[in-house]
Amino acid sequence: MGAKYAIGFDFGTESGRTLLIDVETGEEIGTYITHYNHGVIDEIPPTGKKLQNDWSLQDPADYMKVLYESVPEIIHQVQINPQEIIGIGVDFTSCTMLPLDNNHVPLCFNPKWSKHPHSWVKLWKHHAAQQEADEITHLAIKLGESFINRYGRKISSEWMFPKILQILRESPKIFEKTDLFLEACDWVVYRLTGSLVRSNATSGFKALWHKDAGYPDPQFLRQLDERLEHVADTKMRGNIRPIGSKAGELTKEMADRMGLPEGIPVAVGIIDSHAAVPAVGAVRNGQLVMTMGTSTCHMLLSDKKKMIKGITGVVEDGIIPGFYGYEAGQAAVGDIFAWFVNHSVPEYVKQQAMKEGLSIHKWLEREASTYKPGQSGLLALDWWNGSRILADSDLTGLIVGLTLGTKPEEIYRALLEATAFGTRKIIESFVEAGIEVDELFACGGLPQRNELLMQIYADVMNREIKIADSKQSSAYGAAMFGAVVAGKEKGGYNSIFEAADKIAKVKEKTYTPVPEHVKIYDQLYEEYKKLHNYFGCANNTMKNLKKLKLNCGFR
Ligand SMILES: Nc1ncnc2c1ncn2[C@@H]1O[C@H](COP(=O)(O)OP(=O)(O)O)[C@@H](O)[C@H]1O
Numbered sequence: 001m002g003a004k005y006a007i008g009f010d011f012g013t014e015s016g017r018t019l020l021i022d023v024e025t026g027e028e029i030g031t032y033i034t035h036y037n038h039g040v041i042d043e044i045p046p047t048g049k050k051l052q053n054d055w056s057l058q059d060p061a062d063y064m065k066v067l068y069e070s071v072p073e074i075i076h077q078v079q080i081n082p083q084e085i086i087g088i089g090v091d092f093t094s095c096t097m098l099p100l101d102n103n104h105v106p107l108c109f110n111p112k113w114s115k116h117p118h119s120w121v122k123l124w125k126h127h128a129a130q131q132e133a134d135e136i137t138h139l140a141i142k143l144g145e146s147f148i149n150r151y152g153r154k155i156s157s158e159w160m161f162p163k164i165l166q167i168l169r170e171s172p173k174i175f176e177k178t179d180l181f182l183e184a185c186d187w188v189v190y191r192l193t194g195s196l197v198r199s200n201a202t203s204g205f206k207a208l209w210h211k212d213a214g215y216p217d218p219q220f221l222r223q224l225d226e227r228l229e230h231v232a233d234t235k236m237r238g239n240i241r242p243i244g245s246k247a248g249e250l251t252k253e254m255a256d257r258m259g260l261p262e263g264i265p266v267a268v269g270i271i272d273s274h275a276a277v278p279a280v281g282a283v284r285n286g287q288l289v290m291t292m293g294t295s296t297c298h299m300l301l302s303d304k305k306k307m308i309k310g311i312t313g314v315v316e317d318g319i320i321p322g323f324y325g326y327e328a329g330q331a332a333v334g335d336i337f338a339w340f341v342n343h344s345v346p347e348y349v350k351q352q353a354m355k356e357g358l359s360i361h362k363w364l365e366r367e368a369s370t371y372k373p374g375q376s377g378l379l380a381l382d383w384w385n386g387s388r389i390l391a392d393s394d395l396t397g398l399i400v401g402l403t404l405g406t407k408p409e410e411i412y413r414a415l416l417e418a419t420a421f422g423t424r425k426i427i428e429s430f431v432e433a434g435i436e437v438d439e440l441f442a443c444g445g446l447p448q449r450n451e452l453l454m455q456i457y458a459d460v461m462n463r464e465i466k467i468a469d470s471k472q473s474s475a476y477g478a479a480m481f482g483a484v485v486a487g488k489e490k491g492g493y494n495s496i497f498e499a500a501d502k503i504a505k506v507k508e509k510t511y512t513p514v515p516e517h518v519k520i521y522d523q524l525y526e527e528y529k530k531l532h533n534y535f536g537c538a539n540n541t542m543k544n545l546k547k548l549k550l551n552c553g554f555r
């Protein structure tokens with residue numbers, strides 16, 4: 001059999017990344033980034049009306065552009081025979097959802113509805129349904145609903161039901177005209193295949209669905225709002241299929257538009273950060289993958305089911321079939337470093353970095369690496385965007401130990417360390433709950449960019465850290481799922497386990513803990529925990545400051 005290829009589509013926040021891989025060797029043959037024409041929409045296109053700050057919408061036409069533009073471009077670049085492409089996988093940000101009409105066409109495509117903001121795609125980071133999310137959390141706790149325990153006892157405003165409830169409350173007409181609310185990942189798969197298949201991953205992590213219990217029951221939904229009583233059977237209907245299975249095959253219409261042969265199998269859609277898990281070969285019990293970028297997502301595979309406070313969620317078969325997939329996270333990581341670089345670096349640092357031809361990050365990293373752990377006398381709390389593990393977005397950042405002699409690079413180092421302590425706290429909460437964490441992997445933009453950061457993580461965790469060997473781990477993982485649904489006879493794989501054994505990729509260089517650093521970081525971590533417990537639970541200064549700020553008219 002000659003070379004065979006698979007395509008992975010990674011639909012991000014600003015662009016879609018398309019990757020073509022050689023299924024047998026894992027070689028990344030071709031890649032293309034399609035920038036969304038409309039990016040993140042903050043005003044309604046036909047009216048130009050400005051949306052409120054916490055709104056984030058998208059245009060589904062941009063997703064189609066990714067499909068139509070990138071595939072012919074890659075095929076042209078690498079000159080392969082499209083007949084040799086045997087499978088397609090799709091990953092997407094989540095919960096990114098949209099309302100569809102009776103013909104499964106996005107409501108926002110209809111000029112009659114497009115001026116209504118609620119007819120557009122709500123991006124994962126649309127945070128305007130916070131009130132609805134809180135309502136769902138409170139009602140579920142009050143009624144003793146067991147589903148809330150799977151989500152660390154807190155429902156996120158990013159998820160499907162808060163978003164639906166917001167639409168219902170603010171635009172009942174759009175709710176009424178919606179035949180289906182669908183995750184964007186499932187809509188793209190539907191457009192590719194013509195099959196309406198929902199992913200068990202997006203349904204499980206973002207739509208409160210469980211493989212035995214289904215969605216929250218109608219009585220619960222009725223108490224939330226009587227118009228929601230039957231929403232699970234009506235507007236949320238659809239065949240929910242497990243990741244790793246085939247959703248359908250490429251239709252003739254789409255094949256023609258993308259320059260591909262008809263009938264290529266397409267995998268059930270997956271969540272973008274989760275797609276990186278098989279890409280690094282994490283397909284076994286106790287393996288934890290950190291996707292480190294602006295924020296960090298921690299994905300852990302386990303054969304044990306535990307309800308853990310402060311995690312984002314646990315879904316059986318939700319990340320890799322056969323395992324309980326746990327997701328936890330830190331709401332800001334790279335964003336904290338970005339804050340420091342953009343708002344707190346003195347002019348001399350900028351000048352010096354420019355003179356040496358370095359980015360400010362690189363300059364600070366170099367200077368910070370001349371310090372030993374503990375040498376700066378600083379300790380920080382990583383709560384610049386709230387704390388996910390304490391499920392409290394009103395908590396804020398903190399640096400202790402500043403003196404007249406403190407240098408910018410010392411603060412930068414304290415911020416890197418703070419995010420490492422935050423990750424250690426997440427790992428410890430898994431371990432304390434009885435879930436083993438045996439092996440750590442890192443992917444995303446940060447591990448490629450900052451060596452000091454990764455060494456600090458290895459030292460703080462006292463564990464070796466393996467680094468993804470692809471700049472496009474999510475697209476790579478999606479392509480692996482494409483190869484799996486193609487199956488062995490067509491040159492693909494029988495399972496994601498087989499694919500991971502053959503073509504998962506980590507760099508040869510790993511980060512290993514330095515024993516002297518570990519000792520000091522153990523001491524610093526004890527102090528971090530004291531600050532965490534005090535400011536997170538015992539002291540309300542952060543909340544009082546926030547209240548004062550709000551009373552003064554700032555958001
Ligand atoms: N050298 C660096 N060291 C630490 N952080 C960096 C460095 N370069 C960029 N960043 C931060 O990395 C983040 C972007 O990470 P990336 O993985 O590319 O993005 P995303 O999370 O959007 O996928 C930004 O918050 C940026 O401030």
Ligand SMILES: O=C(CO)[C@H](O)[C@H](O)COP(=O)(O)O
Nearest residue numbers: 012013093094124271272273
């Ligand atoms: O909710 C998520 C995973 O459950 C992701 O954070 C969301 O999809 C956006 O991810 P990214 O910023 O890496 O594109």
